[in-house]
Amino acid sequence: MLIGVPTEIKDNEFRVGATPSGVKEFVRGGHAVLVQRSAGAGSGFADQEYERAGATMVDGPAEVYGEAALIVKVKEPEEPEYELCRDGQLLFTYFHLAPDKPLTDAMIRAGSICIAYETVEKADGQLPLLRPMSEVAGRLSIQEGAKYLERPFGGRGILLGGVPGVPPATVVIVGGGTVGTHAAWMAAGMKADVWIYDKDLDRLNYLSEVMPPNVKTVYSDELSLEYAYEHADLVIGAVLVHGAKSPKLLLRDHLKIMKRGAVVVDVAIDQGGFAETSRPTTHSDPVYVVDGVVHYCVANMPGAVARTSTLALTNATIRYALEIAEKGEQACLENPELTRGLNIYRGKVTYKAIADGFGYEYVPASEVLDSRRLP
Numbered sequence: 001m002l003i004g005v006p007t008e009i010k011d012n013e014f015r016v017g018a019t020p021s022g023v024k025e026f027v028r029g030g031h032a033v034l035v036q037r038s039a040g041a042g043s044g045f046a047d048q049e050y051e052r053a054g055a056t057m058v059d060g061p062a063e064v065y066g067e068a069a070l071i072v073k074v075k076e077p078e079e080p081e082y083e084l085c086r087d088g089q090l091l092f093t094y095f096h097l098a099p100d101k102p103l104t105d106a107m108i109r110a111g112s113i114c115i116a117y118e119t120v121e122k123a124d125g126q127l128p129l130l131r132p133m134s135e136v137a138g139r140l141s142i143q144e145g146a147k148y149l150e151r152p153f154g155g156r157g158i159l160l161g162g163v164p165g166v167p168p169a170t171v172v173i174v175g176g177g178t179v180g181t182h183a184a185w186m187a188a189g190m191k192a193d194v195w196i197y198d199k200d201l202d203r204l205n206y207l208s209e210v211m212p213p214n215v216k217t218v219y220s221d222e223l224s225l226e227y228a229y230e231h232a233d234l235v236i237g238a239v240l241v242h243g244a245k246s247p248k249l250l251l252r253d254h255l256k257i258m259k260r261g262a263v264v265v266d267v268a269i270d271q272g273g274f275a276e277t278s279r280p281t282t283h284s285d286p287v288y289v290v291d292g293v294v295h296y297c298v299a300n301m302p303g304a305v306a307r308t309s310t311l312a313l314t315n316a317t318i319r320y321a322l323e324i325a326e327k328g329e330q331a332c333l334e335n336p337e338l339t340r341g342l343n344i345y346r347g348k349v350t351y352k353a354i355a356d357g358f359g360y361e362y363v364p365a366s367e368v369l370d371s372r373r374l375p
């Protein structure tokens with residue numbers, strides 16, 4: 001199969017869909033790879049490294065999208081890319097369709113086969129392709145939160161770990177999955193007082209076993225969250241309902257009970273955000289203030305640490321990408337993890353939460369893929 005790796009065009013997005021090592025694996029598997037010139041530059045990979053791995057470098061996105069049967073990228077297509085996506089073309093990337101109707105409509109119109117990294121799901125509910133970026137975003141959320149708590153950046157002027165004689169900051173993490181767990185580890189390492197909230201008791205049990213003593217686990221409900229917001233210096237939004245819009249757990253009224261100069265890092269912004277007052281921001285303009293509370297809502301946080309993220313992403317995506325390259329759309333039929341990854345198939349919405357969210361007809365992936373088998 002001919003695989004295409006375009007340059008990402010989202011604001012300050014420096015990641016790339018495949019490393020030179022990833023390209024080498026494709027080539028070893030008997031595939032050809034087109035890489036857009038300079039696509040890897042932001043992650044520190046030179047064109048020559050891709051060429052040495054066996055890629056053909058091409059000048060623009062039109063050639064990548066125009067020729068490749070499978071596009072492997074990082075972020076959802078941006079508006080200028082909509083018209084490049086072709087009928088029957090396999091697109092393997094993060095999509096985050098649930099909060100984005102224009103993108104969903106564009107992909108339906110394009111007739112492409114959209115396999116979303118974030119909904120590829122193992123039988124036990126794990127999300128193996130969201131996981132590496134959630135690990136990065138979770139760790140980074142504390143780094144960013146600590147920065148915006150600094151007075152010159154609009155925060156309360158609080159050092160996360162405090163110093164002897166001065167108490168540390170209170171970090172409230174809502175959602176104890178991958179993002180929440182990695183955020184908790186970083187905040188705990190910086191000696192903050194960490195409270196982590198989840199509704200899943202098994203998860204809270206696990207967290208209380210693996211976390212250091214400065215991390216407290218708390219069952220998430222309306223009253224416990226209200227108490228948390230009142231005391232928090234830094235709040236991390238890390239909830240997820242698979243494939244669906246994020247539940248709103250930090251309401252506008254809550255801002256009134258929060259401390260002035262407190263910081264909210266809404267990592268869940270790519271699914272619409274866990275705070276009512278969140279709207280997506282970019283790396284070039286990452287924060288804004290509502291009722292004295294600093295909001296950081298960058299939807300592609302891992303792009304800031306592109307090299308780490310690109311390496312971690314390719315480590316996770318390559319085996320699925322190889323399977324798709326080998327079997328084409330049939331891979332979605334044979335591998336249930338990829339079946340769950342299929343969001344849109346040639347104009348049909350094959351992911352229930354997305355179809356329901358926009359009032360579109362839901363056609364199960366098994367149905368569209370099965371019907372392809374009929375004579």
Ligand SMILES: NC(=O)c1ccc[n+]([C@@H]2O[C@H](COP(=O)([O-])OP(=O)(O)OC[C@H]3O[C@@H](n4cnc5c(N)ncnc54)[C@H](O)[C@@H]3O)[C@@H](O)[C@H]2O)c1
Pocket residue numbers: 118130131133134135137174175176177178179180197198199200203220238239240241246247249266267268269270271298299300301302
């Ligand atoms: N902004 C970015 O750059 C970026 C990067 C990576 C991930 N994310 C996003 O971060 C979010 C979290 O991802 P994840 O991988 O940690 O997901 P996850 O599935 O591992 O964890 C989500 C957790 O939220 C919990 N949860 C669900 N509803 C809840 C509720 N009402 N109260 C408390 N907890 C609740 C679940 O029990 C689960 O433990 C997702 O929206 C993901 O897309 C954003």
